[in-house]
Amino acid sequence: MTARSLTQGRSYGEGEHPVKPRLEVNIGGLELKNPVMVASGTFGYGDEFADYVDINKLGAVVTKTITKSRRQGTRPPRVYETAAGMLNAIGLQNNGLQDFIDNKIGKYKNLKTKLIVSVGGETNEEYADIVSALSAYKEVSAFELNISCPNIEYKDKIIACDEGLTLRLVKEVRRATRLPLIVKLSPNVTDIAQIAQAAQEGGADAVSLVNTLLGMAIDVKSRKSVLGNITGGLSGPAIKPVALRMVWQVHNRINLPIIGMGGIMNARDAVEFMIAGASAVAVGTANFVEPKTSLEVLEGISDYLCEHRFKTASELVGSLNVS
Numbered sequence: 001m002t003a004r005s006l007t008q009g010r011s012y013g014e015g016e017h018p019v020k021p022r023l024e025v026n027i028g029g030l031e032l033k034n035p036v037m038v039a040s041g042t043f044g045y046g047d048e049f050a051d052y053v054d055i056n057k058l059g060a061v062v063t064k065t066i067t068k069s070r071r072q073g074t075r076p077p078r079v080y081e082t083a084a085g086m087l088n089a090i091g092l093q094n095n096g097l098q099d100f101i102d103n104k105i106g107k108y109k110n111l112k113t114k115l116i117v118s119v120g121g122e123t124n125e126e127y128a129d130i131v132s133a134l135s136a137y138k139e140v141s142a143f144e145l146n147i148s149c150p151n152i153e154y155k156d157k158i159i160a161c162d163e164g165l166t167l168r169l170v171k172e173v174r175r176a177t178r179l180p181l182i183v184k185l186s187p188n189v190t191d192i193a194q195i196a197q198a199a200q201e202g203g204a205d206a207v208s209l210v211n212t213l214l215g216m217a218i219d220v221k222s223r224k225s226v227l228g229n230i231t232g233g234l235s236g237p238a239i240k241p242v243a244l245r246m247v248w249q250v251h252n253r254i255n256l257p258i259i260g261m262g263g264i265m266n267a268r269d270a271v272e273f274m275i276a277g278a279s280a281v282a283v284g285t286a287n288f289v290e291p292k293t294s295l296e297v298l299e300g301i302s303d304y305l306c307e308h309r310f311k312t313a314s315e316l317v318g319s320l321n322v323s
């Protein structure tokens with residue numbers, strides 16, 4: 001199937017010229033100049049990539065997840081390449097909230113794109129405290145609540161694998177900020193739309209999906225797991241069909257904008273996510289292969305919209321032809 005055949009009824013007559021499409025999207029009150037962002041944890045804090053990528057061209061930069069206190073992360077080895085993706089178990093290593101305030105936030109002073117801070121925690125209060133503290137900084141445009149890290153357990157559970165925990169956490173964090181709240185969902189569930197509904201009920205402005213799929217790989221010589229944490233999160237092309245299906249299911253069940261991710265390696269992948277219902281997309285693992293992927297994806301989306309005569313990026317969202 002060609003990319004063109006994914007949309008129908010858009011052939012224009014001779015002499016009609018495609019207009020440059022409008023790329024702006026609104027993600028639950030967060031105005032982005034275009035729908036392409038980078039996924040949390042795959043782009044550092046943004047500044048590390050500044051020599052390779054003009055990050056100001058992106059719709060938004062999402063930071064690595066920060067927690068209230070410093071976290072050492074998991075036992076190495078922490079990453080492993082698989083047949084069609086990558087396993088990681090970083091365990092949210094980061095220097096904590098105060099270090100972010102003292103040493104990182106100032107670096108975003110001249111940022112010409114939106115900054116979304118990814119937030120993690122071990123209790124609802126921790127999430128709320130971080131969000132409350134960072135809401136005071138004009139550099140911060142929105143928060144993404146990472147409630148879906150497969151390498152961190154919260155009271156023996158991944159929050160995003162439990163409807164009740166998700167609802168309660170989002171409700172509590174909602175009270176701590178007026179900035180847009182994006183809730184990041186886990187693919188390690190039977191019915192992701194149910195969890196998305198709980199996030200919506202709790203007061204989320206948008207959802208992002210998916211985080212990594214729990215997986216493992218074994219070194220048969222040593223009979224040890226290739227990861228120090230034994231299990232890890234699978235990302236990259238291997239998970240794209242699963243992520244895409246989940247975006248489609250969530251799009252059909254809730255009314256919030258979706259940020260789609262999971263194996264986006266090029267513009268065509270991103271266009272698939274938008275057709276399935278994602279208002280914006282995030283590039284993750286591909287940043288490790290080619291740091292400029294997100295900008296290539298942006299250019300490719302624009303070309304696709306132009307070629308298929310879409311006037312705005314939003315028109316493409318959820319345009320799956322199911323006839």
Ligand SMILES: Cc1cc2nc3c(=O)[nH]c(=O)nc-3n(C[C@H](O)[C@H](O)[C@H](O)COP(=O)(O)O)c2cc1C
Pocket residue numbers: 039040041042064065079086088090092118146149184210211212234235236237239261262263264282283284285286
């Ligand atoms: C090395 C690595 C580190 C990650 N760290 C985080 C993180 O700190 N917070 C988070 O919400 N997601 C984290 N993720 C998940 C990604 O943001 C993304 O949801 C997932 O990898 C799926 O997208 P992809 O297949 O394009 O990588 C991480 C992924 C990788 C590969």
